[in-house]
Amino acid sequence: MARPVTNAAFEGLLRAAGYGNAHAAFARQLNHAGRNQGAWRYDAASVYWWLRGRRPGEHVRAAMAETLARKLGRLVAETELGFGAADSIGTCAYPASVDGxxxxAEQIWMRLSKHLEQHSSGAFDSGKTLQAALSWRYDLPDEAVNRSGRQQVTPTDVQSLYALADHFTDLDRCHGSGSPRTRAVMADFLVRQVAPMLRGTYTDVVGRDLMRAAATLSGQLAFMSYDAGEQAIAQQHAVLGLRLAKAADDRLYGAHLLANLATQAVFLGHAREAARLVEAAIDGAGRAPAAVRARLHATAATAYGQSGERRACQLALTKAERAIDRAGTESGPRWVGYFSPAHLAGAALRCLGDLHLYRQALRHAPDALALSSQNTRTRALHTALVALTHARAGDTDAACNWGRRLAQHPTGIQSARFQQRIRELASVLGPNQASPQVKGVLHALRTISAVT
Known part of the structure; x- marks a missing residue:
């Protein structure tokens, strides 16, 4: 029984070039193209094994690209062959080209879909993230992204990807991202549906929109992985999304992804790097719509707050507040619609608390909880943050009151970030555990941790 094809990219090129059922003919042409390398003796069996995962040498790949280019009447990059680079699989490096x-995308999506349960997340690499930010900001734009491949991609096909992205976003906001099953379903969809589309046939206009949709999906998977505590996977997909956004010529979504990376860096305690990332995002976004500016400046405030830069933090908050006041009068991209005054209030609560300005921070608490019903995870995060801010301010009674409110939230929120907030609150309250009130709240917090 024949083994299944694992290199769909190479198979698609063979079919497009007329070698789909003529593997022996392709091998003969390949031997001819490589005649300067010596006496090659590749045959149909060689092609069989290349289609099933065997990796040819560098000179052979170059000859393959040359042979296919002659038949297709266009340049074929070696990266299109689907064999990948042995030292690049699974890294978070910013790809140099659209083909890269x-x-x-195909490599890390395949890896995630097959090995999600066993995957070791690894560490967040702030150096590579900053390099990606510089490449995104200063590399020249891609002149064209049109392709000729195995399947035709239409504008309707691309619109269906946006609909799926919205679906995964809704699941994420309601239930969190900690369940591997949800991310496995998404990764499988990317492998089976999106990767073949990226290898397909499309015009430059459709291709730009396809890159934007793929960036959106990769960015959503990045955020879900970050929320689940899979930091290296999150970074990989955010950097990939950044490169796809560059190919789409969508600087606003690229800035959004950089801000997400900055948010991840803040969560992991890399405040200085986070500030540089969001500064690059603000610079790269240019004259952005008000809602986008509000989101970016709010992220900057959290980075400055964690690094202790009081003046910069308060200036960024002021800019964010001014922008959110104007957001209703300007149309923005679809993905920024989630960012509301409540999200800005949550950022203010966080960064002012980091600066030990607890009284100022808590003034934002009512607004931070004025969230729509579908934002279940954010409401839980903000409630925990209010409790934590009271605890840090030394108001144990208020902290306990808010801690008990946490127990009233819907159970089943799968979020490593929420778990971290619970642990921080328990740590601050811990020295007072002799108090019956505190002891009861700590028990409730342990119960929450057990069911989320």
Whole structure:
């Protein structure tokens, strides 16, 4: 029984070039193209094994690209062949080209879909993230992204991807991202549906929109992985999304992804790097709509707050507040619609608390909880943050009151970030555990941790 094809990219190119059922003919042409390398003796069996995962040498790949280019009447990059680079699989490096981005997407999506349960997350690499930010900001734009591949991609096909992205976003906000099953379903969808589309046939206009949709999906998977505590996976997909956004010529979504990376860096305690990332995002976004500016400046405030830069933090908050006041009068991209005054209030609560300005921070608490019903996870995060801010301010009674409110939230929120907030609150209250009130709240917090 024949083994299944694992290199769909190479198979698609063979079919497009007329070698789909003529593997022996392709091997003969390949031997001819490589005649300067010596007496090659590749045959149909060689092609069989290349289609099933065997990796040819560098000179052979170059000859393959040359042979296919002659038949297709266009340049074929070696990265299109689907063999990848042995030292690049699974890294969070920023791909140099669109073809490299497509190769990287296929590799890391396949890896995630097959090995999600066993995957070791690894560490967040702030150096590579800053390099990606510089490449996104200063690399020249891609002149064209049109392709000729195995399947035709239409504008309707691309719109269906946006609908799926919205679906996964809704699941994430309601239930959190900690369940591997949800991310496995998404990764499988990316492998089976999106990767073949990226390898397909499309015009430059459709291709730009396809890159934007793929960036959106990769960015959503990045955020879900971050919320689940899989930091290296999150970074990989955010950097990939950044490169796809560059190919789409969508600087606003690229800035949004950089801000997400900055948010991840803040969560992990890399405040200085976070500030540089969001500064690059603000610079790269240019004259952005008000809602986008509000989101970016709010992220900057959290980075400055954690690094102790009081003046910069308060200036960023002021800019964010001014922008959110104007957001209703300007249309913005679809993905920024989530950012509300409540999200800005949550950022203010966080960064002012980091600066030990607890009284100022708690003034934002009522607004931070004025969230729509579908924002279940954010409401839980903000409630925990209010409790934590009271505890840090030394108001144990108020902290306990808010801690008990946490127990009233819907159970089953799968979020490593929420778990971290619970642990921080328990740590601050811990020295007072001799108090019956505190002891009861700590028990409730342990119960929450057990069911989320």
């Amino acid at each position: 981005a497509i190769d990287t």
